[in-house]
Amino acid sequence: MLSHVKILDLSRILAGPLCTMTLGDLGADVLKVERPGAGDDTRSWGPPFDNRGESAYYLSVNRNKKGIALDLEQPRDRDLMLQLAAEADVVVDNFKTDTLERQGIEPRKILEASPSLIWCTITGFGEGSARVGYDLVVQAESGWMAITGEPAGDPMRVGVALADIIAGKDATIAILAALFRKSGSTGPIPAAHRRIYISLAASARAALINVAQNSLVTGGDAKRWGNQHPNLVPYQLFNASDRPIIVAVGNDLQWRACAHALDLTSLAADASVATNAGRLASRDRIVATVSEKLREKTAAEWIQLLDRAGVPCGVVKSVLESLREVDTSALTGIAPSVPGSVRLPPPMLDEHGRDVRTRGWAAFDHPA
DSSP: OOTTOEEEEEOOTTHHHHHHHHHHHTTOEEEEEEOTTTOSGGGGSOSOBOTTSOBHHHHTTOOSOEEEEOOTTSHHHHHHHHHHHHHOSEEEEOOOTTHHHHTTOOHHHHHHHOTTOEEEEEESSOTTOOOOOOHHHHHHHTTTGGGSSOTTSOOOOOSSOHHHHHHHHHHHHHHHHHHHHHHHOSSOOOGGGGEEEEEHHHHHHHTTHHHHHHHHHHOOOOOOOTTSOSSOSSEEEEEOSSSEEEEEOOSHHHHHHHHHHTTOHHHHTOGGGSSHHHHHHTHHHHHHHHHHHHTTSOHHHHHHHHHHHTOOEEEOOOHHHHHTTSOEETTTEEOOSSSOOOOSOOOOTTTTHHHHHHHGGGGSOOOO
16 A cells, blocks of 8 residues: 555654554555664563564564664764655654754754655654653543542553554554645645644543543543443443453443343333433442343353344453454564555664665665
8 A cells, every 4th residue: 555655764662663563564665763782762671572582562563664773973874864864755753852953853954855755753742842751651641540440549551552552543644644645736745734743642632532522511520430431331341150241332222132131121121221311320220230140140151142132242351362363473463453464574673774774765675
């Protein structure tokens, strides 16, 4: 899909590398630039490390790339980076404000001199902010932790670095939109319109979606619901006789089907809980009744009955249980979630440095 599109990846950690890996999955030529010696911070974020000495964290977001190590404080390396940027279609970076400029690399001037270039910068807290944007801090300040965890417990982070992941996805979307605009343009696009800023904080706040809207509509702050849902009942974790399961009733038809599948005839016939508003008002009674019933059978037995009735449900699986259902690799991770393919393993530090220094973007050979 993006064959021959050249992406210069100046990013590190998670959001930027995830963005560029996704573009690589879609067929783009991605060149990862790292600092000599240490490379991407995540190369040391272990254990675990694979048999090549690469951390699992680094491997998870760096496939479909070639790699070069450049010291941007050295004129020769800086000049090569500027040349690669001038010939690229997209540059992605997540340097702190003014870091590149202090090294004589000015995105604004590069964009003005390269009329087809797109430059995306991913920040923690927005354009102009010098704050370091790590996922945990963003989860805390975006309101996520205040609504995650048990009601009587401490605020809790989401189990993956989801603020980084959403920002990386947002950056991918913005870049694809810019590439689409460029492909359909009949004239030059101003440099300012080819300059993209994505922030973890903005992506995280936007991802509050209905939780934010609840607070905007009511004027009341959101709270933690644990595994329950603020707007739907029953929509939560329950315990079967052997393991936890999820029952997620999203409408009144599903509720009737759920009550019949669980053989809760009195609830099925109770007009006061026939609507979602009624079920919200009777949350404690419904949850207690459903909880008691679900303990009578195994998760597999209930899943079979609920699936047959068309009620959304699922077993709470471990990570390894989940991964058994998809194509995975200890080297290249989980198969692309977009229509793409795995063509290259994550690069070792400076693995393609000599080739890129000699041939530039031609190091990405494309058969005729």
